[in-house]
Amino acid sequence: MAERDGAAVRVAVIGCGQIADAHLAQVRRAGAEVVAVCDATRHMAEQAAARWRVPAFYEGPDAVDAMLAEARPEVVHVTTPPASHLALATRALAAGAHVYVEKPVTVDAVEAVALEQAAARHGRLACAGHNLLFDPVIQRLRALVEAGALGEVVHADAVMGYDLAGPFGALLTAEPGHWIHRLPAGLAHNNLSHPLSLVLPLLGPGTPAVAHALGRRLRAERFGDARDAFHDELRILLEGPRATASVLFSCRIRPAQLALTVYGTRRAVHVSLDARTLRVVEGSHLPGPFQKVDWARRDASAAGAELLRRSADLALARLHYFEGMHRLFAAFYRAVRTGGPAPVPLADARAVAQVIDAAAAACRRADAAAQEACA
The missing domain is CATH 3.40.50.720 (NAD(P)-binding Rossmann-like Domain)
Known part of the structure; x- marks a missing residue:
């Protein structure tokens, strides 16, 4: 064009x-x-x-x-x-x-x-x-990974909390016919694209294998219809050629947040999407008890630097929720x-969909086995 x-x-x-x-x-x-x-x-x-x-x-x-x-x-x-x-x-x-x-x-x-x-x-x-791939803090993370600052990625953990008492959660629990309830993986299906889109690029080319998926319903049954059917927790373990990742979607964790930790052969990084903060974990080479103090000092220094960044963003009106x-x-x-x-590209969406498909299928098999065991 x-x-x-x-x-x-x-x-x-x-x-x-x-x-x-x-x-x-x-x-x-x-x-x-x-x-x-x-x-x-x-x-x-x-x-x-x-x-x-x-x-x-x-x-x-x-x-x-x-x-x-x-x-x-x-x-x-x-x-x-x-x-x-x-x-x-x-x-x-x-x-x-x-x-x-x-x-x-x-x-x-x-x-x-x-x-x-x-x-x-x-x-x-x-x-x-x-869109979270373009959030400023994720772009900072991607720059570190691409520059080799973490070394080779070994593992990534993504956690996404969801508040069923929030505006959208209250809507879907009020309506048994809500379209969320017709998705193969229910509520998690509508949200897993966020953490999966962040971790899949870290695992190398191709779609990683779903090594394990576990869905659980831990809230009390209240309705006797589709509103009781969706999993309020879903755990997925992914296996790439040389790295792994775990994804947790939970309606129980508080505060409800989206956080990502990436572990490499040289450094680790903790990212909070809610705070839009990134903290590099360097570790310490000091001996004995001095190491613990040095590690805490490094953590505090990194947290202080992020506080200054966010304060500057606030002063300059740069803290837009949908910046990504x-x-x-x-x-x-x-x-x-x-x-x-x-x-x-749509290839990224296809990879995310393949993981959700596999996780949803694993949860259905587990649900069927549990029902058969109770019969």
């Missing part, structure tokens, strides 16, 4: 639910023009257009095709429930638009392959919505303008 003039990229958003607000805000921060929004229901499309001053909104069964034909967006953001992602993204690609697809990009790996093929067939870019999303959008729009590759 040849580079075009300096006109803003024309963007449309399909799906006006909760995450659409984040997209609409960050699209504008990235310098693009929102030309239309679209939703299956009129009030959702209309309110989004009114609140964000979007010039056109579309609703109803034929809304997507009408929007693509009339608004003629260059890029379409798909922010609907995952079961509709493949069909909607494929329609946008066929109409000549590039697509950005929210996580989870597809329901399973089969659909991920189909979306890859559709993008290739129509000669358009498709970007996976793994903003940076990913900007990178994607540059690729659209210059003909470069998508900043997060």
Whole structure:
């Protein structure tokens, strides 16, 4: 694709639910023009257009095709429930638009392959919505890994907490028909893309093997329907050619947080996505009890440096919650303008989907075995 003039990229958003607000805000921060929004229901499309001053909104069964034909967006953001992602993204690609697809990009790996093929067939870019890869603290981590500062990666631990009493958690526990309950891995399915997108690149090329997956339901049964069925904890152990990783999704840990620790042959790194902090663990070579004091000193020094960084970010108004999303959008729009590759290719989404597929299948087998044992 040849580079075009300096006109803003024309963007449309399909799906006006909760995450659409984040997209609409960050699209504008990235310098693009929102030309239309679209939703299956009129009030959702209309309110989004009114609140964000979007010039056109579309609703109803034929809304997507009408929007693509009339608004003629260059890029379409798909922010609907995952079961509709493949069909909607494929329609946008066929109409000549590039697509950005929210996580989870597809329901399973089969659909991920189909979306890859559709993008290739129509000669358009498709970007996976793994926005945490572009969070400032993860970009710092990636720079350290790529520079060899950690040595060879040996293991990574990712922990993601989820509060069922939060706004979205309360919504899905109030609605037995919520689309979350139809995902193969339930609530975890909608969230695992975040930690998996962070650890998979650390394990080397290809999709790592799922060595073990364990799903548990530890909350009390309250409803007698789908709201009692999803696992509130899911543990996954991954095995790459020379490194391993563990991922924990839990509705019980407090504080609910997303944290990542990477262990290398030279150093380790602790990352908090919530605090946006990164602490390199150097260790100490001092003898005996002096080592413990030196280790604590190094930890305190690293923590103090991160406090100064965050304080400066606060003073300069740089602590945007969706900063990673903003940076990913900007990178994607540059690729659209210059003909470069998508900043997060669909191959990454396919690898994430393959891991979730395998973990969900392992949990189903374990559930079936437990039920059979109780019969």
